[in-house]
Amino acid sequence: MDNPPWPKGKKIVHLDLKGAPPKVDYLYQLMECFSRLGVDGLLLEYEDMFPYEGDLQHLRATAQPPYSPDEILSMQKVAKSKGMEVIPLVQTFGHMEFVLKHRSMWSLREVSNCVGTLNPCKEEGLKLVTAMLRQVVELHPGLKTLHIGADEVYMLGEGELSKEWLASPGRSVEQLFLTHVASVVKFIKEAWPHITVVMWDDMMRGMSLDTLKASGIVGLVQPMLWDYSPDLDVEKTVSLLDKYRAAGMQDLWAASSFKGSTRVDTNVPSTQRHVDNHLQWLKVARSAPAGLNFVGIALTGWQRYDHLSVLCELLPVALPSLAACLQTLLLGQFSPEAQKQVTTLLQVSSVEATSMGSAIGDVRLFPGRRLAESIVEVESLLCVEDVESFEKHMYVRGWFSPHHRSRRMVNPLIAAQIQSQASTYLAQLQEMVDVVREEMRILYPDSTVQEWIEEHVTPVMVPLQRILDQITECSVELVPS
Known part of the structure; x- marks a missing residue:
């Protein structure tokens, strides 16, 4: 043989x-x-x-x-x-x-x-x-x-x-x-x-x-x-x-x-x-x-x-x-x-x-499959370069740099683009994370759920949310209500 x-x-x-x-x-x-x-x-x-x-x-x-x-x-x-x-x-x-x-x-x-x-x-x-x-x-x-x-x-x-x-x-x-x-x-x-x-x-x-x-x-x-x-x-x-x-x-x-x-x-x-x-x-x-x-x-x-x-x-x-x-x-x-x-x-x-x-029918042959699928899904989004490093996104680097932020100056049209993209990414991530959290709680203690999210998701979501908050503040000052 x-x-x-x-x-x-x-x-x-x-x-x-x-x-x-x-x-x-x-x-x-x-x-x-x-x-x-x-x-x-x-x-x-x-x-x-x-x-x-x-x-x-x-x-x-x-x-x-x-x-x-x-x-x-x-x-x-x-x-x-x-x-x-x-x-x-x-x-x-x-x-x-x-x-x-x-x-x-x-x-x-x-x-x-x-x-x-x-x-x-x-x-x-x-x-x-x-x-x-x-x-x-x-x-x-x-x-x-x-x-x-x-x-x-x-x-x-x-x-x-x-x-x-x-x-x-x-x-x-x-x-x-x-x-x-x-x-x-x-x-x-x-x-x-x-x-x-x-x-x-x-x-x-x-x-x-x-x-x-x-x-x-x-x-x-x-x-x-x-x-x-x-x-x-x-x-x-x-x-x-x-x-x-x-x-x-x-x-x-x-x-x-x-x-x-x-x-x-x-x-x-x-x-x-x-x-x-x-x-x-x-x-x-x-x-x-x-x-x-x-x-x-x-x-x-x-x-x-x-x-x-x-x-x-x-x-x-x-x-x-x-x-x-x-x-x-x-x-x-x-x-x-x-x-x-x-x-x-x-x-x-x-x-x-x-x-x-994706699982079809009986998932007992693969215990934890739904969690595995949800982790793969969220990982695929976390690894998208624009999501992982939103600070390096062309519009953010070009029109909302630290210089722009300190002076609260922003091009309203591009600000809207940044807002839209950041909001979309955040909503997608939040939806996926909710699924991961729900599935993980079935199999693991809450401390593991919290640690996993803080480790993998929070470092991506926090910068996204920060940019969204900052650009929203700036836009308010530059666009008539």
């Missing part, structure tokens, strides 16, 4: 809940959809949507309530009924912004101005992480696999305590990283020997074979190699796989992306871009060294680049991308057959969200 499918192993979907957390009923609809698409599990990155209790209660989200313990248990029950394993992801080193942003936790930062990285030299830091892990594991009865994050540990080794630790002969930043990870992994293995531990691999990529062998985590943790690029370097990735295998880490995971990895503020994903990423991963799998076991692949769907960044594409508008990526893995190629499977499974006319067509 020229294009074999993804090797035997789990295909799991990553749900990033640190932004736009779906309402529970919508999560259930998504799980039903994922099951039909061939998904074997969910990688749930709760962040502050987990209902931490006791000394950790302050870690809970405040923009909207976190999921309740009953809801967390119910999610797992529904997933299990669909044949899907639930794998919680708890950050334990880097990307701990949702923890370290709190004033009471500032002292646990590696350096004061880096909100994401935990100080590995403070015992209180390890106690915090283990307390978080304990609460998460206890609310996931029968848990088999746990992801401990550990990616992008920025500024590691820059803190005063770390510098003291590194001052001893023979110590390196790599060993500082591995020492903390080993402590976390050993805690998990002692508390729950049956749990498989997974971690992101990026902090280990530059390590030598000898460093990896002596890391103290070989055989205790499975690396998850992530690369979301449509131009993923196959040869380099295979070489990295071989290094991990030679170090004794023969069980590992891949991580691709179906959304949330184009730009920090992307609104509608390109299905082809994400399919290309999966086609590259298929090439990696076909060239993987003997003796290596792909436990599975996680299709990541980032909702924010980190806890403090803006929202990426919402889940509904990314479902065609997810379906196309899964079919590509299942069939080994993005063939006409794969595309037909997607259009049939989701009842769309195209695998690209921008041209998927």
Whole structure:
């Protein structure tokens, strides 16, 4: 077979809940959809949507309530009924912004101005992480696999305590990283020997074979190699796989992306871009060294680049991308057959969200479709240059510049043109936004609705309204009533 499918192993979907957390009923609809698409599990990155209790209660989200313990248990029950394993992801080193942003936790930062990285030299830091892990594991009865994050540990080794630790002969930043990870992994293995531990691999990529062998985590943790690029370097990735295998880490995971990895503020994903990423991963799998076991692949769907960044594409508008990526893995190629499977499974006319067509009849096959359609529609208007940058419109630049405004001088005929155009754009936008708001409220908390509109629509509508108000004021003074 020229294009074999993804090797035997789990295909799991990553749900990033640190932004736009779906309402529970919508999560259930998504799980039903994922099951039909061939998904074997969910990688749930709760962040502050987990209902931490006791000394950790302050870690809970405040923009909207976190999921309740009953809801967390119910999610797992529904997933299990669909044949899907639930794998919680708890950050334990880097990307701990949702923890370290709190004033009471500032002292646990590696350096004061880096909100994401935990100080590995403070015992209180390890106690915090283990307390978080304990609460998460206890609310996931029968848990088999746990992801401990550990990616992008920025500024590691820059803190005063770390510098003291590194001052001893023979110590390196790599060993500082591995020492903390080993402590976390050993805690998990002692508390729950049956749990498989997974971690992101990026902090280990530059390590030598000898460093990896002596890391103290070989055989205790499975690396998850992530690369979301449509131009993923196959040869380099295979070489990295071989290094991990030679170090004794023969069980590992891949991580691709179906959304949330184009730009920090992307609104509608390109299905082809994400399919290309999966086609590259298929090439990696076909060239993987003997003796290596792909436990599975996680299709990541980032909702924010980190806890403090803006929202990426919402889940509904990314479902065609997810379906196309899964079919590509299942069939080994993005063939006409794969595309037909997607259009049939989701009842769309195209695998690209921008041209998927309007729903006719049953929309349950594509949960959130009406919201996806309304987002695509408003995005198409927001991207019109004259709307997006009305200040640069020829009439505005030529006849209503800051100079004209300061002197309250305007050509009445052209003022009428500007007024008409600005009013039309505002009315169109308002009508579309009302639809988006209505549909989004069904699936997401009000805080997400507000954030999305403030992020994508307000920056366009406010300048339009300002120009309309200013030119109306000027016109009143120049045209007889």
